[in-house]
Amino acid sequence: MKHIAKVLTLSAISLALGACSTGLDKSRNLGNPAVSGNTLAQQVCSICHGEVGSNVNGNSVNPTFPNLAGQQKDYLVAEMTEFHEHTRKDPAAQDMMWGIARNFTPKQIEELATYYSKQPTRANPNPVNPALAAEGAKIFNEGNLDKGVPACMGCHGSNAEGNGPIPRLAGQHQDYLYKQLMAFNSDEMVEEKENNNAKDDDLERPHGVAMEGIAHGLDDHQKHAVAAYLQTLK
Amino acid sequence: MGGLALAGSMNANAIPIYARQTGQACVTCHLGGMYPQLTSYGRLFKLTGYTMGTRPNLTDLEVQKDAPPISVWLQAGRGFTNKNNAASQPGDTQNIQAISLFSGGKITDNIGGFLQWTGGNTGGGYNFTVDNSEIRYADRNLNNGNDLIYGVYVNNHPTVSDVWNNTANWNVILMGFYNANAAAQTPQPFLDQYGPGQSEGIGAYLYKDTTWYAEAGVYKSFTHGIATTDLTAGSGSVFIDPSPYYRLAYSKDIGAHSFEVGMHGMISYAHNGSWGTTVNTYRDTALDAQYQYNLDPHYIGAHARFLHESSSFAGDQVGTTAANGSNYLNEAWLDVSYVYQAKYGGTLTYRNITGSNDLTLNALNTTTGSPNWQAWIPEIFWTPWQNLRLGFQYTVYTQMAGATSVIPGQTLKPSDFNTSAFYVSFIY
Numbered sequence: 001m002k003h004i005a006k007v008l009t010l011s012a013i014s015l016a017l018g019a020c021s022t023g024l025d026k027s028r029n030l031g032n033p034a035v036s037g038n039t040l041a042q043q044v045c046s047i048c049h050g051e052v053g054s055n056v057n058g059n060s061v062n063p064t065f066p067n068l069a070g071q072q073k074d075y076l077v078a079e080m081t082e083f084h085e086h087t088r089k090d091p092a093a094q095d096m097m098w099g100i101a102r103n104f105t106p107k108q109i110e111e112l113a114t115y116y117s118k119q120p121t122r123a124n125p126n127p128v129n130p131a132l133a134a135e136g137a138k139i140f141n142e143g144n145l146d147k148g149v150p151a152c153m154g155c156h157g158s159n160a161e162g163n164g165p166i167p168r169l170a171g172q173h174q175d176y177l178y179k180q181l182m183a184f185n186s187d188e189m190v191e192e193k194e195n196n197n198a199k200d201d202d203l204e205r206p207h208g209v210a211m212e213g214i215a216h217g218l219d220d221h222q223k224h225a226v227a228a229y230l231q232t233l234k
Numbered sequence: 235m236g237g238l239a240l241a242g243s244m245n246a247n248a249i250p251i252y253a254r255q256t257g258q259a260c261v262t263c264h265l266g267g268m269y270p271q272l273t274s275y276g277r278l279f280k281l282t283g284y285t286m287g288t289r290p291n292l293t294d295l296e297v298q299k300d301a302p303p304i305s306v307w308l309q310a311g312r313g314f315t316n317k318n319n320a321a322s323q324p325g326d327t328q329n330i331q332a333i334s335l336f337s338g339g340k341i342t343d344n345i346g347g348f349l350q351w352t353g354g355n356t357g358g359g360y361n362f363t364v365d366n367s368e369i370r371y372a373d374r375n376l377n378n379g380n381d382l383i384y385g386v387y388v389n390n391h392p393t394v395s396d397v398w399n400n401t402a403n404w405n406v407i408l409m410g411f412y413n414a415n416a417a418a419q420t421p422q423p424f425l426d427q428y429g430p431g432q433s434e435g436i437g438a439y440l441y442k443d444t445t446w447y448a449e450a451g452v453y454k455s456f457t458h459g460i461a462t463t464d465l466t467a468g469s470g471s472v473f474i475d476p477s478p479y480y481r482l483a484y485s486k487d488i489g490a491h492s493f494e495v496g497m498h499g500m501i502s503y504a505h506n507g508s509w510g511t512t513v514n515t516y517r518d519t520a521l522d523a524q525y526q527y528n529l530d531p532h533y534i535g536a537h538a539r540f541l542h543e544s545s546s547f548a549g550d551q552v553g554t555t556a557a558n559g560s561n562y563l564n565e566a567w568l569d570v571s572y573v574y575q576a577k578y579g580g581t582l583t584y585r586n587i588t589g590s591n592d593l594t595l596n597a598l599n600t601t602t603g604s605p606n607w608q609a610w611i612p613e614i615f616w617t618p619w620q621n622l623r624l625g626f627q628y629t630v631y632t633q634m635a636g637a638t639s640v641i642p643g644q645t646l647k648p649s650d651f652n653t654s655a656f657y658v659s660f661i662y
Contacts (some may be wrong), residue, residue, distance in 0.1 A: 012656075024343075024377075026375070028286040028287070028343065030257075030286070031289065044286060061488070061489065061530065062492075063529060064528065064529055064530065091530075092536075095258060096262050098257055098258075098260070099256045102288070120347055126489050175490075
């Protein structure tokens, strides 16, 4: 009985698919492993991470969504894997990226990471406060040594271009960067409570250990400042 | 009951259908979680035919676990009207109850649906009917900077297709005016009076570069098939010959801001009372605009709509359906809502109707027959978690039947119709 029902549904669906579907290359199906990373990037990711009327995908309009264009490929693979595995769990990640990454296959992750790492970057069009950005430049280049914060450029590169698992930050949205610094900051506070033995489950970005103390060593104003500066970089 | 949409849940295994389909939280598609207001992403989700995400595992093709595509919306509340009067006048308290079931979502890579049934008691006894429902076919071509979304839909109510929450159907007021008796005293443009399941329509739309939008549809009353309620306008049932609906819009997102301006309208050819009667024509033309700010923790939504209606009545109905051979109505609708952290929010709505006097259509004012009325609707709400919303809404009538104090021919003032309502809205 169940079998017959299945056969019937299958034939109905394939009829419908045959008659009405435009094929996998324009699919928005997040559950079908046969849909390529490039197709997903265009049909799904671009709505949040892209800009219309531009043939470059990965420079987002709303700062809720980070730019992905020109991001380090290794870092992209790591983050998509973290969304898929629910290890990265700051609120925006849970709300918006867990679902997107729910059925990612390693092949799709690889294709998506390749696709976005090759998209050309562009200057962030949103304005920042220049005085704030100037303060941020100093932190980026020299760190905040009183609090033991090393220069960001030491890891992220002199132009914040990133390297492998260390993300590109240049041109990234100020608001997004600030929110990530806040996530690392709250992870540091969890670590302090747990004598630096916090479980991954208790941390919003458990793979960001390198960033925890750094974020904590910047006060709120300094976090805004360095984020503003990074947004101005090209 | 106008708009709503599906919300998500903390529990990834048992969440409303669209949230289950995409795995995303309410705030992804609804501005600050204030359903039914859609974000830019929510609009695209709808315009691409509800096809983004996964679908129930019918073909063993899908990777995710199977779950039934059903969700439920419960609303309960209590409304209080300023003054209790004789039978046809506002009652002092009313229970507000409604339950909706949803189904739909992704069917194929190009076809998806939104299906809602609502049962409720908003004062006039229980009923359970088909609410907003539509099936869409959509496709999106993207290459080298060209972006074109196009689609067709079948639905049961003009403006079900609205993605800018600037129609009576999908407006920001979750609980309607909630003064069932007062509603009869507040004339509305014909387009605002279409209810779900009262007509059937087909339409087609284009969205170019997520900037330029054009849509055309045609609606008529059901002549056969599933039983639905009749469209009621003014005092009784109305039947619609094929009537055109259209919408044009320009939209743009800049940073966290999203803008839309456009126009929409409908020409309704209506038989009053039964199919056999002569046709009255209502021409509704609206200018509409939307502004949104969408960046956690602040979310702002604002709408403006200016609608002009000119109606003309068949010669044999002048004197019975309407006193005049032709009338007009102007509607101004303004609203602004704000929510902090998608939790603590408020909405203020202003609605103003002015039009030509007609003693038959607008019988409340027995001296002038004025349709004019004006209301302010402040609301505050709290969304402790995304599936649950608690609110308090107050409707202040500053003008009714053309009067700002005692209405000629009545003992009532506009403020006697003022209504407050507490409500709980739960969606799962």
